[in-house]
Amino acid sequence: MVSSGFRPVFTETSALDVEAELGSSPQLINNDRFALIISQRRFMMLREDVFEQLRDAVIRGDEQTAKKLSEDIVRAGADALQVIERYLSPAIKLVGQKFETGQYFLTDLMYSAEALKSATGILTAGMRTEERERLREEKVGVVVLGTVAGDVHDIGKNILGLLLEANGFGLHDLGRDVQSIKFIEKGGEVNADIIALSALMTTTRPAQKEVIDFLKGMGLKENYIVMVGGAPTSKDWADEIGADGWAETAEEGVRLAQKILKETSR
């Protein structure tokens, strides 16, 4: 039951004012059963365009606005998980599509990722443990990613990382010039599904083979899906070294990761 002191907000009033309004009925706020109803009602009664504004801020890479709106939404007591699922996940997926079609460049992708990170950080800060667990479980898979030893090129790897995150993967990016054993150590630490290895030179791609050889030698090859990519690599190279997948572009890499995970039902 909702107190008559509660009224829907269809004005220019900000989310902060909603809380101030609802604060005038303390018995509702203190009542757990009604608090849930009110939380849901608050979510629906906040101006729909607040969430759309947040979504748009992420799409255009406006971190400052995304932060402010996220803070407003948290203060209003809205359901953070719903905001992430209904507005932010589609937003970053759209950004990924814009990059794939050439409307967005790398910096646009990164600005959006930063805005998303800030927004998600604020929204999840107040989440209950079970909600955070649910968010984590909704990850498509966990990826350990890096550019192999001796190689300082990382732009392609960075693009792949951003697109993987945009598509719901949990990402652990080890950076560039990563020693082969570090991929395996991290894979074990985070219980990774996929180890993704980038090499941009013919003289560094042997390190991709080394990671796979290490996994075989340690009896761990079956524990991970190993994907390789980068300019000097190819399907033939991937087959030669025993990789599970190869992609020519970052976009293809994401689709391949999704496909292999589904096929192996990890």
Add this chain to the structure above:
Amino acid sequence: MIPPWRINDLLDKVENGPIALEKDFDLKIFSKKLREVIKTYDIRFDPENIVPSDNSLADSVWKAAWDLYLDVGTFCVNTHRRILFEEEEIREAMSAFPEKIWVGSGKDTREVYHREIEDRRRPFCVFSPSLPFSEELFLPAQMAFMQEPLADGAGAPEYMRIVGRDNRTGGPFEIQAAQGHAGMIREAARRVGRPGIYLADVQSAVSDAAQIAASNPEWGVRLTDGRMVGTIAELKISNWELNKMVHFHQFGYLVMALFGPMYGGFCGGAEGVAVVNVAAHLQGLMVNQGHMDVDFPFDIRYGNNTSRELLWATSVTWQALARNTPFMSMSNGMAAAGPFTEMVLYEAAAHGLVSTVSGAHLWECFAAGNKHPDRTTPMEARMACEVGHAAAKIGMKREDAREIATQIVKRYEKDIPKAPIGKKFQECYDPVKVKPTAEYSSLFRNVKKELQNLGIEFPY
């Protein structure tokens, strides 16, 4: 006369400049400033005007690049510091820059100079595969490139394997590969009767140790050859490259600064590529400390710089440099298509034409997106350089180059996303006699005829 410019002062800046996180440099410093200067100077790409004749556009790109570099500097990924310069320091370096240098030796000595827009002097041409090659093809491929009459200098293939083992960066076989490379290219030069030809870099060696291992005037890289100091995209450098730079100058080498701003990466679109291209030349002067520059802007998706966007960026870059600097800079062609295709020859022609008329020297030609071992031949470079020479001979004007280049681009631009990878070197050349096949020669002549019909006045 420089380079090098105050080498120890530079190294002080590397060690003591302002600290930054790399991600902040990319997004909050570099990208932010780049967007700002593009807006301030109103730089806009026009797909219908890929060789602009507007000098004010070139000067705007120069000013944008100047402001960008003075503000942003170069980021060292090892010390996490920004290398920043005062305006006076850069102007001092530019004033002390040589008007010309001489490369190569004996009868193969060549002069390199600063080129102007629509310059009638022919471009300095480096023919270079610069691509991984099978070990058994290294010598014939190198000979094929060096024997080309228009080659003033030659790059080389890269050893994928040496003595049958992987050439792996940072390992002992890389040292083997570097020393093998340096010796083999001199052997190739002798066999084609050009023992003194300018040998541009040891591409098989990536690490500083391997590059240093190849320095030996007796059997390796000579003081009349070129050494390369690379960059990391965008406007970054590493200790490996700085180590090379110090060694090369102490040893007495001529240095080339190498960079390749990426369309679709941190530069964004064509406007960003042009501005960063020019700013990278300032880094090339002050940090890489190069006598010459080798510049390969490219599309991150297709590995080429023959689209309208990249040809426009190429043109305005070198126009900006020609009008505002003393630099000697080579425009490095990258084609999406592979050897033995009409497309690659048209791409090479477009790149050679636009670059030459805009004021660049030429470094040609990476084929098949520079991704596939053994897939490049001298024929692509020959096409680019013959077109370049033809354009220079008549002092072709920018508006004429624009007209012709636009017609050439229309023949292949829709095929860029799915360009054919063509054939391997050994399918286009007899690797024993080191001659192109009759079929590829015939294809070459046919495309040349088409280009003649479009307005290129080949002397032969």
